[in-house]
Amino acid sequence: xxxxxxxxxxxxxxxxxxxxxxxxxxxxxxxxxxxxxxxxxxxxxxxxxxxxxxxxxxxxxxxxxxxxxxxxxxxxxxxxxxxxxxxxxxxxxxxxxxxxxxxxxxxxxxxxxxxxxxxxxxxxxxxxxxxxxxxxxxxxxxxxxxxxxxxxxxxxxxxxxxxxxxxxxxxxxxxxxxxxxxxxxxxxxxxxxxxxxxxxx
Numbered sequence: 001x002x003x004x005x006x007x008x009x010x011x012x013x014x015x016x017x018x019x020x021x022x023x024x025x026x027x028x029x030x031x032x033x034x035x036x037x038x039x040x041x042x043x044x045x046x047x048x049x050x051x052x053x054x055x056x057x058x059x060x061x062x063x064x065x066x067x068x069x070x071x072x073x074x075x076x077x078x079x080x081x082x083x084x085x086x087x088x089x090x091x092x093x094x095x096x097x098x099x100x101x102x103x104x105x106x107x108x109x110x111x112x113x114x115x116x117x118x119x120x121x122x123x124x125x126x127x128x129x130x131x132x133x134x135x136x137x138x139x140x141x142x143x144x145x146x147x148x149x150x151x152x153x154x155x156x157x158x159x160x161x162x163x164x165x166x167x168x169x170x171x172x173x174x175x176x177x178x179x180x181x182x183x184x185x186x187x188x189x190x191x192x193x194x195x196x197x198x199x200x201x
Contacts, residue, residue, distance in 0.1 A: 020085035021078075028075040035072050042086045043068070046093045053097035063100060067092045141191035149184030152177045157185075 018026075018037070026034035046067055051060035067089055071078070078088050142150055155166045156177075163181075167174040 021080040024071070024075050024078050024080075024085065027072060032072075035068065038071065038085065039068055042089050045086055046089050049090050050093045050097045053094065054100060059100060060097075063093055063096050066096060137192060141188050144191055145184055145187055149180045149187065152181045153184045153188065156181055 018034075020038065020041070023034040023038050027038070043064065047060055047064045050063040051057060054060050054063070070092065071089070078085060082088075142154065145153070151170060152166050152172075155161045155169060156163060161169065163174055163177055166181075167177045170177065
């Protein structure tokens, strides 16, 4: 069952004399035309409330669609003795809109925390690993490398991370990480050979 969640036009579905409770009873036995009439009567109010809360037309359309689909599948939840159908639908729209706002805020906060955590993780791990390297020559050779090569080498060879983990930490493709490690190791070997050769003379 699908209906257009946007505010309906003025056309009538042919239920001018039917009350809202009557229409809901018709919905409960699978009359989709009754649902369309309910949407014609109350869709604009539901959409408008959702849009005011969310300040986003697309999200408001999603909430409106959810509200009317829920009425289609769970029409028994409406109790005419406890208030009008419009109030019932608007309460659901308001509740779902607030939930969506909180969900979006939580998602953005999680992403922001994850981004900050990734930066701290790479920096902290590298600092800790380099601090454990005993050889001053190796530390000096690492410092001389380009950061793009130094970071994956330190994380993989001195930090014990797999290529896949390094790629995830650095936010780079695994193939790129492997390539940078290879080129970095070659440069590192050259640096150490120069230091070693200079010390033997």
